[in-house]
Amino acid sequence: MATDTQPLRIGFVPEHFSTPLHFAQKHFGLSATLIPFPSGTGHMITAIRAGEIDVGIGLTEAWVAGLGKEDASSDGGYRIVGTYVETPLCWAISTGAKRPDITSVSSLKGTKVGISRIGSGSQVMSYVLADEQGWLSSSSASPYSDFVILQNFANLRNAVNSGEADFFMWEHFTSKRYYDSGEIRRVGEIYTPWSSWKIVASTALVPSATDKKKPADPRVLDLFGKLDQAIGYFDKHHDEAVAYISTALDYSEEDAREWLKTVRFSAKTEGVDLKVIQSCIGILRKAGVLTEGKGFQAEDMLVTGLGAQFPE
Template identity: 50%
Template structure:
């Protein structure tokens, strides 16, 4: 069972409960370690972690509905949403510096899809409009020089995506490589190709209402981000424990967890946002791929709320 849950610490004038959306995959391990090691309690914050197996697009909706206050998700989904005028949240930090490797998968018996070229103008399964699984096909088309538009089939979650490529509701879908690999091993889906994000892969966002309520006395975001930093540090210093946690709680083999550890680089100070690589670069690529329209420099400045100075 995952360690992520509401931190059980005593009520305090300096401790405020808030809800954090996250994807229950291997990337969440430092968040769990921060709880396990008591870093949230020491920081006097009470995060309640809410899992979103369907990913970033669903968390953006949850932020809009105020079901969560903070979300840890994919950069491209958050930036695409902000670029489309979704102004109920801001980017407050960076979580993972390394790019995300998206595996492109199809049904195990799909003889009509044997290479990436077979997807040109095809139907792509996605979790939600605006999610990373929706954004990345545009990036793929841009990289390949394709002009034919994709058709999209909204399938909500990873299980439905796997089913969808087998029953031909979709020709392929994109999902993180190591999360997909288990289902290559069990012969449920078939690997086609891969594509990397040209930006840091995971960022942290917060609802504007939470940001507006922040005071030097509560400082909820800064306190939580400091605790997450310690969780990242513990993760990096204890790779064997990370492999054990991932393989026992998050549906990955120990071998895959070890392989993933060699590819991932978390941010040492998660409260920092490199606007050049995260905002400018991502906006430029998403614009060129046709995901969002032109965004002014003034508007891009509004995408980020800086917390770094408080950490």
């Protein structure tokens, strides 16, 4: 685990949403080692519990599911400490380019779902989709025949074309260029019923269930301040954001500009709305991802008021 004299190790998904994090380093002096996790939030959960990263910026539903499935007596390894993106995420539902048997979302019941990792957003949202479609029943039968673990986006695309998986779910704009090229085919979409990205910190850096009075590591507060500055800059410099997204990342300029119309980052990243986490838990329980009475409750997943420890 890094000491408070070393740069934070921050896990992130190397997609368009990472642009303010890039700006925080480029323009506002954020001292951090940025570690990409192209396989997504599920991989970051494993890494933060293993002490390989200190902070993670990832999908709300995956962070909540990770703590909601934990044994209540366990530390859990991390706490949700901040809000990165206020808007919901549009998950595109994709299949292979030549899959005439899959004509619509209704064709997906009982098929093989490609996911990045167990507990990832790609798996969690497949249950939310099943709930929305009415495929969940009181029996233990899964709405799908299998979950095929494929680690990353490239493997997911290959799998739906080879037949290893029948469909997968991934963020809309990340998927779009592969629809445009004809590599994969769009079946439908589903939005998260919650704000889409949260910030978590290792329990080594913030108060935990075993040490609720532990002061927060000041580097976490510095991260919030630098991100807030970077998000303000991002909001006023869309042309620079588009230039970065369309050169350093895997997006066209047109798609980057369209994405900008759909996203709203949090003006104040420190803090989490308890109601958002409660809503997420409720839907994940309904979808069969979490079980009532097991794992952390919403209040115990969060650490709030960190800034009060360091008054200006």
